[in-house]
Amino acid sequence: xxxxxxxxxxxxxxxxxxxxxxxxxxxxxxxxxxxxxxxxxxxxxxxxxxxxxxxxxxxxxxxxxxxxxxxxxxxxxxxxxxxxxxxxxxxxxxxxxxxxxxxxxxxxxxxxxxxx
Amino acid sequence: xxxxxxxxxxxxxxxxxxxxxxxxxxxxxxxxxxxxxxxxxxxxxxxxxxxxxxxxxxxxxxxxxxxxxxxxxxxxxxxxxxxxxxxxxxxxxxxxxxxxxxxxxxxxxx
Numbered sequence: 001x002x003x004x005x006x007x008x009x010x011x012x013x014x015x016x017x018x019x020x021x022x023x024x025x026x027x028x029x030x031x032x033x034x035x036x037x038x039x040x041x042x043x044x045x046x047x048x049x050x051x052x053x054x055x056x057x058x059x060x061x062x063x064x065x066x067x068x069x070x071x072x073x074x075x076x077x078x079x080x081x082x083x084x085x086x087x088x089x090x091x092x093x094x095x096x097x098x099x100x101x102x103x104x105x106x107x108x109x110x111x112x113x114x115x116x
Numbered sequence: 117x118x119x120x121x122x123x124x125x126x127x128x129x130x131x132x133x134x135x136x137x138x139x140x141x142x143x144x145x146x147x148x149x150x151x152x153x154x155x156x157x158x159x160x161x162x163x164x165x166x167x168x169x170x171x172x173x174x175x176x177x178x179x180x181x182x183x184x185x186x187x188x189x190x191x192x193x194x195x196x197x198x199x200x201x202x203x204x205x206x207x208x209x210x211x212x213x214x215x216x217x218x219x220x221x222x223x224x225x226x
């Protein structure tokens with residue numbers, strides 16, 4: 001089966017600019033995650049969707065980050081305006097089931113963001 | 117608060133030597149522990165989970181609740197085991213969220 005797709009793979013912007021990332025999960029996967037991975041750190045959850053509803057966005061900096069998952073399939077993550085500390089790899093992951101199970105998460109290749 | 121600690125940033129061993137990647141966790145609930153691996157130029161992927169009690173690619177990990185540890189072990193390292201290894205803790209009850217450690221880079225020398 002096709003894996004999680006993300007685009008773009010790389011993005012370089014200047015601080016205060018805006019940027020958007022796109023994720024297409026594995027077909028049929030109900031749960032979608034966005035993670036931020038800063039160099040030298042493990043992935044940190046930003047937001048979790050169950051179908052098109054938000055389950056957990058407690059670690060999402062809502063003053064500048066936003067995310068949506070229209071129709072419960074694709075998702076976009078936006079940063080507006082970007083700060084230097086937003087430089088990181090943004091990972092999208094999906095898993096096949098909803099609440100109740102710690103299912104395997106399948107990760108995309110990530111988008112490497114550099115903010116200058 | 118929940119936390120995952122991987123004390124070693126880098127672990128270097130020779131081929132055929134035993135490997136142990138350390139992971140300690142802090143969590144007040146019933147833990148679900150995982151090991152994820154990222155090989156060079158590949159995606160992050162699940163290696164094993166404690167609940168399955170399985171051996172994947174020769175790796176095993178035992179959950180020790182008394183020591184709050186979930187160390188990853190392999191008796192004889194292979195060069196293809198070289199990768200970044202992340203320990204992860206499932207939290208949040210039924211939501212299935214994960215908190216990751218900072219990772220350990222395993223380098224297996226020929």
